Amino acid sequence: MKKIVFSLFLLSISFAGIAQGNLERREFLAASLQNNEAGEDPLRQLSIYLPQGYENGNHRYPVIYVLHGYGGTDTVMMSVWIDFKRLLDEAIKTGKMRPMIVVAPNSNTRMQGSFYTNSEGSGNWADYIGKDVVQYMDENFRTIPDRASRGLCGHSMGGNGALKVGMLFADTFSAVYSLSPAVLNWHGDFSLSNPAFKRISQLNDEEAILQGLAESGQTGEFNGFFAAVFTAMARVYSPNISNKELKADFPVTYLDDSVVYNSEVIRKWEAEFPYYMIDDYLPQLRSLTALKIDWGRNEDFSHIPYTSLEFSKKLESYRIHHFAEEYIGDHGNMLDGFEGRIFTELLPFFNTYLNGQTPSN
Incomplete structure (x- = not known):
């Protein structure tokens, strides 16, 4: 003892x-x-x-x-x-x-x-x-x-x-x-061809994008994750307060299924890389x-x-x-x-x- x-x-x-x-x-x-x-x-x-x-x-x-x-x-x-x-x-x-x-x-x-x-x-x-x-x-x-x-x-x-x-x-x-x-x-999953840009154009709503982020955390699906990431990046890289929904401009947008590249916004993003x-x-x-x-x-x-x-x-x-x-x-x-x-x-x-x-x- x-x-x-x-x-x-x-x-x-x-x-x-x-x-x-x-x-x-x-x-x-x-x-x-x-x-x-x-x-x-x-x-x-x-x-x-x-x-x-x-x-x-x-x-x-x-x-x-x-x-x-x-x-x-x-x-x-x-x-x-x-x-x-x-x-x-x-x-x-x-x-x-x-x-x-x-x-x-x-x-x-x-x-x-x-x-x-x-x-x-x-x-x-x-x-x-x-x-x-x-x-x-x-x-x-x-x-x-x-x-x-x-x-x-x-x-x-x-x-x-x-x-x-x-x-x-x-x-x-x-x-x-x-x-x-x-x-x-830019490279690989972080590129202008990422389908998350199309998702952002379709949703065009902060809460819906954040909901997609929460769901991606549960499922491991990256599309919702990148949609939120790209929106966060746009808020600081290419802000546009006149855009009442997302308060930003994006390097890629979609009109229906047609992709539109915004060269000015792309330059703004790359200047911050x-x-x-x-x-x-x-x-x-x-x-x-x-x-x-x-x-x-x-x-x-x-x-x-x-x-x-x-x-x-x-x-x-x-x-x-x-x-x-x-x-x-x-x-x-x-x-x-x-x-x-x-x-x-x-x-x-x-x-x-x-x-x-x-x-x-």
């Missing part, structure tokens, strides 16, 4: 020694989203990981900003889908990374995705990340308020956003990691301390492996140093857990490339 009690005592000491951070949620009014014409709520939420010892010290920390994917929120990214707290606690405990603050902003919209793009119609979503969220964190937490101590990452739509915001705000973030970035350029942005942001890309892209070989979305490699090759043609890696996995099965990409690749990446201080004992 004494041996059992002693063993439990040792076990309690062991657990007490494990670094345990805290996860909290904050809310603030984002200046860049106020007075938008699409009715998007400027009151935004942040899920924030604070490392062990934050409450009792005066040490300042580097910050990793995490951008969620389409249909997600800050809590889905940090707690529901990926158990960031568990991964961060273990990474800090085992020395994979020094203690850092990690924050996921809520960038969800009425159509379930902002695509981290400044829009005349629905608000400036890139500025929301690069200005509002960073300012809030620096004013309310003990961050190291310096570019060299800020990292930016995201998955899928968030991976797209990490590349876009990383280019637009290279003077704010120094290291960027993009996981399975979506819609970098990170692949084409490279040409205009070469100095910013070269100024980054580190840039990494990775994607799964067995992706659920056929455009992602092709356009990720295409993006990397274009960077390489401009001699922009970066890391690019294809791994065996699909859109999300190799992200969480202690063998997943976030724990094995992303957190050590930021530990290497972000400047920070070591807390004093």
Whole structure:
């Protein structure tokens, strides 16, 4: 009996020694989203990981900003889908990374995705990340308020956003990691020939499109999913508030069964694709301390492996140093857990490339 009690005592000491951070949620009014014409709520939420010892010290920390994917929120990214707290606690405990603050902003919209793009119609979503969220964190937490101590990452739509915001705000973030970035350029399932454009023309109604998105989540059918994605993209890439039904123009429309291509809208969309942005942001890309892209070989979305490699090759043609890696996995099965990409690749990446201080004992 004494041996059992002693063993439990040792076990309690062991657990007490494990670094345990805290996860909290904050809310603030984002200046860049106020007075938008699409009715998007400027009151935004942040899920924030604070490392062990934050409450009792005066040490300042580097910050990793995490951008969620389409249909997600800050809590889905940090707690529901990926158990960031568990991964961060273990990474800090085992020395994979020094203690850092990690924050996921809520960038969800009425159509379930902002695509981290400044829009005349629905608000400036890139500025929301690069200005509002960073300012809030620096004013309310003990961050190291310096570019060299800020990292930016995201998955899928968030991976797209990490590349876009990383280019637009290279003077704010120094290291960027993009996981399975979506819609970098046209290809495969993300193309002008996708039947979801016809579905949008036929429905021409926000609620009906969102209902189709909900049903696609139950059936795994992509047509309803892409109809909602394309509508969300149109809201920020080619807004048109005079279109009372969907508040946007589309690159493809249908009159009965006849397809109509709108070259002006196509140009607007392509101007927002990170692949084409490279040409205009070469100095910013070269100024980054580190840039990494990775994607799964067995992706659920056929455009992602092709356009990720295409993006990397274009960077390489401009001699922009970066890391690019294809791994065996699909859109999300190799992200969480202690063998997943976030724990094995992303957190050590930021530990290497972000400047920070070591807390004093």
